[in-house]
Amino acid sequence: MTNPDEPAPQTAESRERMTALLKPARTFCAVPFCDDLARLQADAAVIGAPHGTPYKPGEASHAAHAPKAVREALSWFSVGPEQIDFDTGEPVFAGARVVDCGDVPGDLRDGAANRARIAAATRAVLARGAVPLLLGGDDSVPIPFLQGFEGEGKLTVVQVDAHIDWREEREGERFGYSSTMRRASEMGWVERIVQIGARGPGSARATDVADLRRWGVHLFPARDVHARGLGPALAEVPEGARVLLTIDVDGIDPSLVPGVILPAFGGLGYQAMLDVIHGVAARARLVGVDFVEYVPERDPAGSGAQAIARLVCNAITAIARQRGG
Numbered sequence: 001m002t003n004p005d006e007p008a009p010q011t012a013e014s015r016e017r018m019t020a021l022l023k024p025a026r027t028f029c030a031v032p033f034c035d036d037l038a039r040l041q042a043d044a045a046v047i048g049a050p051h052g053t054p055y056k057p058g059e060a061s062h063a064a065h066a067p068k069a070v071r072e073a074l075s076w077f078s079v080g081p082e083q084i085d086f087d088t089g090e091p092v093f094a095g096a097r098v099v100d101c102g103d104v105p106g107d108l109r110d111g112a113a114n115r116a117r118i119a120a121a122t123r124a125v126l127a128r129g130a131v132p133l134l135l136g137g138d139d140s141v142p143i144p145f146l147q148g149f150e151g152e153g154k155l156t157v158v159q160v161d162a163h164i165d166w167r168e169e170r171e172g173e174r175f176g177y178s179s180t181m182r183r184a185s186e187m188g189w190v191e192r193i194v195q196i197g198a199r200g201p202g203s204a205r206a207t208d209v210a211d212l213r214r215w216g217v218h219l220f221p222a223r224d225v226h227a228r229g230l231g232p233a234l235a236e237v238p239e240g241a242r243v244l245l246t247i248d249v250d251g252i253d254p255s256l257v258p259g260v261i262l263p264a265f266g267g268l269g270y271q272a273m274l275d276v277i278h279g280v281a282a283r284a285r286l287v288g289v290d291f292v293e294y295v296p297e298r299d300p301a302g303s304g305a306q307a308i309a310r311l312v313c314n315a316i317t318a319i320a321r322q323r324g325g
Contacts (some may be wrong), residue, residue, distance in 0.1 A: 020102075029309070036108060048071070050067055064290075075160075087310070096316050098316055104117045134291070139292045155242055159193070163262075164209065239284065244288040244290075249293050249308055257303075
């Protein structure tokens with residue numbers, strides 16, 4: 001039986017409509033723009049998804065301008081492919097072929113249509129053998145991103161987030177940004193979930209935590225990470241697993257990324273985030289990465305966008321290493 005809440009299956013006609021996305025004013029780190037997903041040739045493909053599933057139809061996401069801000073955050077002197085990146089000890093991108101595919105069109109009143117478009121764009125990138133790097137948008141965006149991996153094999157999801165996102169629904173909406181990991185847990189191809197960085201209050205209830213533990217999530221709150229390091233969390237990533245890394249940037253300490261809707265103190269620092277990206281990549285294969293929940297309007301200096309963009313660069317290098325780039 002078809003679930004009316006899930007994105008409709010994509011027809012050949014709808015897949016064809018998804019081969020071209022909206023061209024950004026500037027691409028990420030000035031990489032080439034791919035104007036047709038059906039002809040994509042790359043190791044990693046950046047996609048923007050400004051709009052996911054709104055709680056209030058008609059209102060733009062608080063993170064709608066994030067893809068643009070992250071794309072434009074780094075200057076020419078920090079993105080040249082011939083320059084050594086001392087985060088990795090290799091040239092920027094480590095030889096990876098990187099393109100920017102633009103933004104998924106959004107509808108402020110139709111979350112289901114937004115989910116269908118994001119899932120279709122993800123499938124189109126995967127069909128061309130590239131790793132999708134999704135720039136949200138709010139934390140409802142990873143739900144259809146994960147949906148796009150159906151039929152691609154089993155996934156381990158590693159999430160960095162200040163919140164657990166296990167609400168069944170909020171304000172009557174089951175696909176909003178408070179329900180991301182619960183929806184992920186219902187996808188048959190998601191076999192393992194590791195959550196890192198939870199702290200402070202959010203929308204979670206005691207029943208949500210009980211459901212999380214009953215499902216078998218490996219939860220590492222921020223205080224545990226600070227006390228014991230990231231080793232125990234990384235050890236829960238199976239060797240050789242296919243990993244989708246989903247990063248809600250409020251999981252990062254607000255001293256580094258201040259532009260979020262609910263700052264939570266005591267988050268992961270920049271070096272810890274590098275350890276997550278490269279630590280996961282050392283054990284398993286990165287098949288998808290997303291960064292969501294950045295609010296540029298709350299970060300007038302733009303330092304958070306620069307930090308996020310640098311983390312995206314590190315993810316690309318990790319992907320290049322796995323591909324022999």
